[in-house]
Amino acid sequence: MSSPDDYRRAAGYRRSVSPERMGLAGKPKLSGPIVAYDAYDLTDPGLLEMMRAGGSRVGVAGISVSDKMALRNSTFFRAVSLIAGSMGMLPLHLMRLKADGSREKARDHPLFNVLHRKANDFQTASQFKSYMQTCALLDGNAYALKVRSRGAVRQLVPLPRRCVRPQLSDTFELTFRYDRPSGGSVILSKDDVFHFRAPISLDGLTGVSLLDIAADTLSISHRALAATGRVLAKGTMVRGALETDKDLGDEAYGRLRESLRDSFSGADADEDFLILEEGLKAKVLTGTTKDNQLVEMRRLEAEEVSRFTGAPRPLLMFDETSWGSGIQQLGLFFVTYCLLQWFVIWEEAIWFCLLSPVEQETMYAKFNDGALLRGSLKEQAEFLKAALGPNTGFFTPNEAREYMDKNPLAGGDELPRPGTTAATIAADD
Template sequence: MKLLEMFRRSPPQASKVFAMAGETQTFNGIDDPRLLEFIRIGGDGGSAISAKEAMKNTAVFRCVTLISYAMGMLPLHLIDSETKEKAREHPLFKLLHREPNDWQTAFNFRQLMQRRALISGNAYALIVRSGRRIIRLVPLDPEMIEPRQRNDWSVEYVYRPKGGERVLDPVDVLHIYADSEDGLSGTSMVRVAADAIALARDTEKAQARLFKNGMLVGGALVHPNKIGPEALAYLRESMEARYQGAENAHKWMILEEGMKPEKFANTAQDSQQIETRALQVEEIGRAFGVPRPFLGVDDTSWGTGVDILGQIFVRYALNPWFTAWEQAIKRSCMTDAEKDQLEAKFNAGALLRGSMKDQAEFFAKALGSGGHQPWMEYPEIRDWMDLPERTIAPNPLAQKKEQANEPPKAA
């Protein structure tokens, strides 16, 4: 060691900054890049939410299942663009409406695809052909697929199953997504609502820890004088034996020596926790486009307003997905000639129907009641209501009226 180094001071150690999240999160000074990142994302925030953990939240589960069940439940038909009739003879009609593959129904297929589109942002299905005829739609795990743009601006899908890699052309992949940041892949609704889901998760964990480890005191027994240790022990044993547990709830208490019970009121902190949980349900529902009453938050909007809420849900939550599905099917599952002739259409009439009274008035006007110009036929209304075809029996009163108005025949 040199002589001058003996008198040289050692450089000052950078003071560590501890985060409030816990002692395990440390930073080497305020200029540490990790500290800036911690401040930006708020520590253990929404970025740490996985899809599996997010689905444990009841609000997220309800939003995803409500939309995916609706997409799976509604009929999806292949329609002739010119005649507006169902193209039942086309092989794609059966795949979309009834049986996309050998192991799934149309409901199971569309529900799974929509669920993946909401959670991961993308839903993929392999289009299996025999010649030019589509014979099967096989759902693919979105975590194993990467859409990639080539140098010539065309797109390819790199599918990486276990133990291999396969490059698929867009004509061989049915890709369902709605919102997108780059035009190649969709946006995950779980990631959009990650912070709201994380706060809801942390609130639930805090309340779970409170019920598990905390002390919940409902009230106090007030004694007018000082109570001795023996009397205190006897009172404690008596209270635990007679009034502890759910089976002893709401029993009347027998008090001695002038004691009076005083019940504790809910604190502002308790009310704030309840309000926070309700607010997080609303925040999560807002990201998915699901109205509050559909998530069990409000009870006042049910009754006469439920039809309006259903229409809002269809128009603003389901309609964008209808368009995404219909245009993706036309893009990947049809030839150029078929794109001009055929359309894939969801029938959302079952969700938009009002009460039986409203339907009766609508169909009566559609048939020309009240002087209105008729725009529907009797068989069309029966088909709209999913009723079997039936011929109209002749009305004898109408026949007599027509015969009375006929001019007399010449002898």
């Protein structure tokens, strides 16, 4: 598309210019190089995002729901931080399948350090995973630029949010359009971008944003919170009233007011009976039906947010049930029904985007979710006791020590033979 300077040149520069801006042959000097501008259709999603001023959307309550506004909702913030923090906390290892069928950590591969320790020059692996997971939750997609050296991926640099759009050509070739924050755009090959999306997609390329589908719930919740704030700011917060059919004299009114102020107000108020004069009667004021509905609405909206995120109610800190010894089952529920889908999404995206076709035959990424599934020390001891045998053990002593972050022992890489003990094995040797 032509630039504005091209149109002025074609029009013969009919606009008046000052003498100091005149160039050769009496034509005006151009202010800079001719720049090609991109044209957007009125139905283009990029134009819609720009008009939304940073990706906000309007809910049924008439409130614009942006990411910052949504994160001010305590339930939504807790759910997002719980999922993103858990994904960032868990170790992510690059594994290699050996010819004999055994598996090992591919510590010698450059990608192992990127996934496990340092993602780029300004983020650790934990920070990178937490940020990318947050992007996937809020926007439905997460994008990172692959930085290569000698053919291997050495860094993963997150691309700015809402600046990347996948495009599928008529020949089913996948590319990514990256709109630079400073201006202009560039088409990136699929070999240059690490991309994963939310589980639900409406086009097969991009994931559904949590902010989009929960916008109505978040806007209603914000309205309820604002109504509560107005009650606290402008409403009355009295617990009762004193009423009488008689006229209360100034002297009796003064004694009553002084008695209430001195003995029955403040944190150190007396828990004694109030002596009433002049036929006064005490009347306790209770919350109105409207007030009770407001409290119930806020509770229901918190439950709605938990349904959108998939985080269990007790982990969102508003459940009334005491789990006690069942807390381990709650952790298993969280891993199985909330995090497991993200484990698979991450692992498949790493296999698909970051490994070459040859490496894909023998290498894969694996999250270690043991940190979330470990119980108490007593339960871990019972597990290791069963894992070590003696008859049907499936852990070697060194594997058990590695499970507890202990150094290996010499001769601890063999499984116990059925029907034997450590003493008989030593005697046979």
